[in-house]
Amino acid sequence: MKICLYQGTFNPPHLGHLQVAKFVYQSLQFDKIIFIPAHKPPHKNLQENEEESFHRLNMTKFLINGYPYFEVSDIEFQRNTPSYTYITIKELYKRLKLTEKPYFIIGDDAFIQIEKWYHSENLKEIINFIVLPRNNDYDENIFDKLQEKGYNYIRLNMHKIDISSTQIREFVKIKKSIKEYTTKEVEKYIYDNNLYKNDDR
16 A cells, blocks of 8 residues: 655644645555644754644644545554654554555755654655655755665655645634634634634744
């Protein structure tokens, strides 16, 4: 089975996340794309309690409702340690009995910093990267050098999406409509659970 992994904080998940997943799915003909909400991302201080972190997991499930080729994994919510990608993917290999490398969606801004990631040398041995544009101002030699070092990747030329979780949180805080930025189910969940109204992150 050809599997792609899509990890993120999804705080909250929005139509941009959905568009990325659909574009990758259609471009490379995956059998399945697995969304992996990060429980305790080591690079971000989410300033949330345990209940609030589960809201992100629940909202991601609502986001993909109706798409049978997408699923959400709660693998990072089953441990209290930092959500390092390498550890998560090693666990997924066991859980899913993977016999071939899965693919991993990443923005080009993050990919050029990949050597700073936890166990990066080991990580490159167990996944292939799908690199999407976030910023076009990089020296192309950076990508060639990473390829030479064994970081196997495919670059897809997807148009940039002008939606961000930060923007959605700010709109909720100032009582501005978010219906154009996420699904009806996620929008309802945010309001039903009074999320982001006092958000200072």
